[in-house]
Amino acid sequence: xxxxxxxxxxxxxxxxxxxxxxxxxxxxxxxxxxxxxxxxxxxxxxxxxxxxxxxxxxxxxxxxxxxxxxxxxxxxxxxxxxxxxxxxxxxxxxxxxxxxxxxxxxxxxxxxxxxxxxxxxxxxxxxxxxxxxxxxxxxxx
Numbered sequence: 001x002x003x004x005x006x007x008x009x010x011x012x013x014x015x016x017x018x019x020x021x022x023x024x025x026x027x028x029x030x031x032x033x034x035x036x037x038x039x040x041x042x043x044x045x046x047x048x049x050x051x052x053x054x055x056x057x058x059x060x061x062x063x064x065x066x067x068x069x070x071x072x073x074x075x076x077x078x079x080x081x082x083x084x085x086x087x088x089x090x091x092x093x094x095x096x097x098x099x100x101x102x103x104x105x106x107x108x109x110x111x112x113x114x115x116x117x118x119x120x121x122x123x124x125x126x127x128x129x130x131x132x133x134x135x136x137x138x139x140x141x
Contacts, residue, residue: 026052
């Protein structure tokens, strides 16, 4: 049991590192969409969440959960993207509210970040318990 707790802590630490990368990619993409491309907030948010989900999936799968087997469209990729779509919906609502309240780029970016934070813990457990779960020796029998 102590080994499982240690493994979970390591995964959580690595997951945090991946989250920093995903946040940097998403926030940079959002800024580019808002400031450089002058897109509406919801369009820029959709672009940013989509771009940020790619390194999040790949890094979580390979570095955090150490999966090296082939990717499963049904068991991994689709559920990951569905969860990302839920995040996109929540962040789009918050970004839309922020954009109506204040067209300030930092406020819109903060709204996107708040949505990410709301889903952060539940996403870890989704990845740990469902998407990248390795069968226990007893499960293989």
